[in-house]
Amino acid sequence: xxxxxxxxxxxxxxxxxxxxxxxxxxxxxxxxxxxxxxxxxxxxxxxxxxxxxxxxxxxxxxxxxxxxxxxxxxxxxxxxxxxxxxxxxxxxxxxxxxxxxxxxxxxxxxxxxxxxxxxxxxxxxxxxxxxxxxxxxxxxxxxxxxxxxxxxxxxxxxxxxxxxxxxxxxxxxxxxxxxxxxxxxxxxxxxxxxxxxxxxxxxxxxxxxxxxxxxxxxxxxxxxxxxxxxxxxxxxxxxxxxxxxxxxxxxxxxxxxxxxxxxxxxxxxxxxxxxxxxxxxxxxxxxxxxxxxxxxxxxxxxxxxxxxxxxxxxxxxxxxxxxxxxxxxxxxxxxxxxxxxxxxxxxxxxxxxxxxxxxxxxxxxxxxxxxxxxxxxxxxxxxxxxxxxxxxxxxxxxxxxxxxxxxxxxxxxxxxxxxxxxxxxxxxxxxxxxxxxxxxxxxxxxxxxxxxxxxxxxxxxxxxxxxxxxxxxxxxxxxxxxxxxxxxxxxxxxxxxxxxxxxxxxxxxxxxxxxxxxxxxxxxxxxxxxxxxxxxxxxxxxxxxxxxxxxxxxxxxxxxxxxxxxxxxxxxxxxxxxxxxxxxxxxxxxxxxxxxxxxxxxxxxxxxxxxxxxxxxxxxxxxxxxxxxxxxxxxxxxxxxxxxxxxxxxxxxxxxxxxxxxxxxxxxxxxxxxxxxxxxxxxxxxxxxxxxxxxxxxxxxxxxxxxxxxxxxxxxxxxxxxxxxxxxxxxxxxxxxx
Amino acid sequence: xxxxxxxxxxxxxxxxxxxxxxxxxxxxxxxxxxxxxxxxxxxxxxxxxxxxxxxxxxxxxxxxxxxxxxxxxxxxxxxxxxxxxxxxxxxxxxxxxxxxxxxxxxxxxxxxxxxxxxxxxxx
Numbered sequence: 001x002x003x004x005x006x007x008x009x010x011x012x013x014x015x016x017x018x019x020x021x022x023x024x025x026x027x028x029x030x031x032x033x034x035x036x037x038x039x040x041x042x043x044x045x046x047x048x049x050x051x052x053x054x055x056x057x058x059x060x061x062x063x064x065x066x067x068x069x070x071x072x073x074x075x076x077x078x079x080x081x082x083x084x085x086x087x088x089x090x091x092x093x094x095x096x097x098x099x100x101x102x103x104x105x106x107x108x109x110x111x112x113x114x115x116x117x118x119x120x121x122x123x124x125x126x127x128x129x130x131x132x133x134x135x136x137x138x139x140x141x142x143x144x145x146x147x148x149x150x151x152x153x154x155x156x157x158x159x160x161x162x163x164x165x166x167x168x169x170x171x172x173x174x175x176x177x178x179x180x181x182x183x184x185x186x187x188x189x190x191x192x193x194x195x196x197x198x199x200x201x202x203x204x205x206x207x208x209x210x211x212x213x214x215x216x217x218x219x220x221x222x223x224x225x226x227x228x229x230x231x232x233x234x235x236x237x238x239x240x241x242x243x244x245x246x247x248x249x250x251x252x253x254x255x256x257x258x259x260x261x262x263x264x265x266x267x268x269x270x271x272x273x274x275x276x277x278x279x280x281x282x283x284x285x286x287x288x289x290x291x292x293x294x295x296x297x298x299x300x301x302x303x304x305x306x307x308x309x310x311x312x313x314x315x316x317x318x319x320x321x322x323x324x325x326x327x328x329x330x331x332x333x334x335x336x337x338x339x340x341x342x343x344x345x346x347x348x349x350x351x352x353x354x355x356x357x358x359x360x361x362x363x364x365x366x367x368x369x370x371x372x373x374x375x376x377x378x379x380x381x382x383x384x385x386x387x388x389x390x391x392x393x394x395x396x397x398x399x400x401x402x403x404x405x406x407x408x409x410x411x412x413x414x415x416x417x418x419x420x421x422x423x424x425x426x427x428x429x430x431x432x433x434x435x436x437x438x439x440x441x442x443x444x445x446x447x448x449x450x451x452x453x454x455x456x457x458x459x460x461x462x463x464x465x466x467x468x469x470x471x472x473x474x475x476x477x478x479x480x481x482x483x484x485x486x487x488x489x490x491x492x493x494x495x496x497x498x499x500x501x502x503x504x505x506x507x508x509x510x511x512x513x514x515x516x517x518x519x520x521x522x523x524x525x526x527x528x529x530x531x532x533x534x535x536x537x538x539x540x541x542x543x544x545x546x547x548x549x550x551x552x553x554x555x556x557x558x559x560x561x562x563x564x565x566x567x568x569x570x571x572x573x574x575x576x577x578x579x580x581x582x583x584x585x586x587x588x589x590x591x592x593x594x595x596x597x598x599x600x601x602x603x604x605x606x607x608x609x610x611x612x613x614x615x616x617x618x619x620x621x622x623x624x625x626x627x628x629x630x631x632x633x634x635x636x637x638x639x640x641x642x643x644x645x646x647x648x649x650x651x652x653x654x655x656x657x658x659x660x661x662x663x664x665x666x667x668x669x670x671x672x673x674x675x676x677x678x679x680x681x682x683x684x685x686x687x688x689x690x691x692x693x694x695x696x697x698x699x700x701x702x703x704x705x706x707x708x709x710x711x712x713x714x715x716x717x718x719x720x721x722x723x724x725x726x727x728x729x730x731x732x733x734x735x736x737x738x
Numbered sequence: 739x740x741x742x743x744x745x746x747x748x749x750x751x752x753x754x755x756x757x758x759x760x761x762x763x764x765x766x767x768x769x770x771x772x773x774x775x776x777x778x779x780x781x782x783x784x785x786x787x788x789x790x791x792x793x794x795x796x797x798x799x800x801x802x803x804x805x806x807x808x809x810x811x812x813x814x815x816x817x818x819x820x821x822x823x824x825x826x827x828x829x830x831x832x833x834x835x836x837x838x839x840x841x842x843x844x845x846x847x848x849x850x851x852x853x854x855x856x857x858x859x860x861x
Binding site: 376379417418420437439441443445447450451454459460461462463464466467468469470471474 | 739740742743746747748749750758777778781782785845849850851852853854855856858861
């Protein structure tokens with residue numbers, strides 16, 4: 001093996017074992033490439049496909065080309081966005097062969113990750129030299145509109161200290177910061193309150209910039225409204241059209257501090273991604289202002305043109321051709337958007353997007369659900385905000401539900417040996433094995449979770465808690481832990497209790513746990529409220545573990561936000577409560593403000609997104625099978641120890657075959673905010689795609705409410721009733737003479 | 739799905755009154771080795787529908803010589819208990835379906851898991 005390889009490529013002496021592993025993985029890579037429509041050549045050629053060396057795995061152009069150039073003169077290096085491979089064409093076949101010998105099966109260090117590259121010859125490189133996509137009509141980008149000193153002055157001129165919202169809460173929500181001057185833009189109706197100008201007009205420091213805009217003929221009239229947005233890496237803004245009736249035609253946006261990528265979308269489906277460099281001015285007029293939506297995908301990395309003066313192939317330095325891209329880490333960007341308030345109705349040529357001419361105000365984020373009033377609506381709500389969510393998050397959810405709660409265990413262990421137990425809503429089967437003397441069977445609405453039970457050797461089946469296919473009076477005991485609070489009407493919650501009672505033999509007992517509205521009880525805050533340090537604390541339910549010492553309640557979170565960070569359109573200020581029957585999204589780790597709400601679940605680890613990508617309808621099971629296989633096989637994969645740390649970045653291994661197949665037809669999932677991200681292949685260490693957020697519906701119970709529900713059942717007595725770590729709990733007993 | 743579980747399951751299709759026991763159509767059956775606990779088996783027997791168990795074991799071709807009726811004083815009859823143990827806890831249906839004897843509705847069993855979810859119109 002040639003010893004003169006690059007600094008970031010390590011040659012490793014191969015044992016027979018290693019060679020076997022490489023052969024195996026190469027075979028897997030061939031299969032995968034075929035899946036992508038790439039056929040590998042049996043004989044050496046000038047061109048190679050480099051599996052795992054793609055923008056889609058977090059490999060940047062610079063890192064890969066450094067390694068490739070070591071082998072000889074590179075004619076072309078093509079890295080399609082989102083693909084987990086690259087194509088390289090060398091000047092000579094000899095160079096290609098050298099690359100194959102030295103780089104095949106070798107690790108490449110890319111930032112914090114390392115990937116293992118697998119090279120194969122290809123006959124031809126499918127380089128889609130796309131025709132350059134023009135910018136949306138009316139859009140002008142002026143680079144270097146302000147110099148660095150001016151940029152610094154402008155950034156300093158913005159006084160964030162007087163913003164309404166609580167800084168810590170904002171940080172917790174990971175919400176972009178917003179400040180208005182001149183007039184306030186309201187996010188609840190996407191319009192401006194024209195009768196209430198703000199005390200602060202556009203800062204003086206901006207006049208210089210605006211005069212330049214007039215001088216350069218970007219505008220005729222001075223703007224009177226300024227919105228400042230500050231985006232940290234990972235933040236964005238959903239696609240929208242600025243409300244026609246609020247503002248005149250020309251809208252200008254100055255980008256300071258960092259560059260970003262803004263995406264423009266036409267109603268006909270065209271997408272144009274535009275890099276906005278620091279200190280550039282974006283001028284939107286006409287179609288680009290009135291018809292195309294614009295948005296910034298919340299990401300930490302963007303794909304931008306490579307600035308390498310030596311770039312190969314087509315040298316058009318923009319995003320519109322894919323052969324010249326690299327990854328760029330986002331910084332904190334502040335945008336100053338200048339607009340002129342419109343005082344008369346809009347008469348633009350784009351009525352379909354015009355609220356003055358009849359169109360609904362954009363952009364209509366999915367309306368928050370309302371509390372259902374009938375079974376059908378309730379079932380739909382639960383389908384979207386309970387069942388689909390659990391199926392998507394099953395694996396992650398299960399990994400956070402490992403410790404059985406002591407008082408539930410106590411109940412289970414108090415049952416006589418040989419008792420028949422039904423666990424209705426058994427989840428991952430946490431309680432099915434607690435008392436091995438019992439004959440326990442579990443059921444759950446989520447097949448993904450029931451699957452986990454089966455894997456653990458428990459007996460379980462898929463069914464709804466409202467209609468459990470067990471014979472009446474067949475159980476000595478039942479438990480229903482953290483289940484009934486997912487039912488969205490009083491009737492359904494009652495029906496769930498009735499079903500439990502039906503299953504019980506006379507004299508049998510049932511234990512029910514539901515989330516409590518009162519997270520503090522007896523001056524003891526539940527662990528849910530207190531624990532700020534846990535990994536992804538927002539995913540822990542109340543009552544995770546044992547109680548801790550009491551603390552004075554800190555009062556409610558100062559931000560009652562009816563939006564989640566992704567849903568940027570609903571920034572609500574402190575005192576506004578949503579009282580119109582709409583369900584609000586809860587801020588995790590704070591006290592509950594309403595009894596019916598949506599609780600966010602942050603899916604952890606980019607890898608797990610595969611499960612969330614399962615399509616709808618018939619294919620769902622098939623893909624879930626595949627995606628489940630992926631996460632399982634990750635654990636059992638017999639990997640070369642030398643490559644295991646880097647394994648996350650490796651697309652091309654046995655386990656990833658299924659992953660690729662599963663991600664090929666990712667569809668948006670209701671109740672899940674991944675709409676901003678593109679359907680990309682699996683990412684390494686998830687820097688590129690933010691973890692999606694799911695919303696689960698809960699009805700949290702007030703003190704006495706669960707007891708009352710049970711009391712409505714004839715022939716049932718409440719044996720005990722207590723508060724356990726943020727839950728209201730009841731043990732009920734079915735009368736002997738029933 | 740073990741036969742112990744099957745013994746508890748019933749058809750819950752709306753309007754059905756004779757939904758028990760569910761008929762089993764198995765395409766894949768596994769026999770596992772499960773630790774024999776005579777006390778446990780002994781305690782389970784009174785909670786079973788014996789005839790349904792025999793019928794199910796029959797359907798799977800695993801009945802062997804399980805008697806049609808319970809033998810008296812089975813608690814002390816280890817040989818008998820072993821037979822029951824086998825049928826109840828060791829035989830497992832991996833693939834197939836459960837069929838409602840009255841409506842004919844089939845509930846699939848996949849990877850050992852019965853899916854008993856009803857459609858909206860069957861509830």
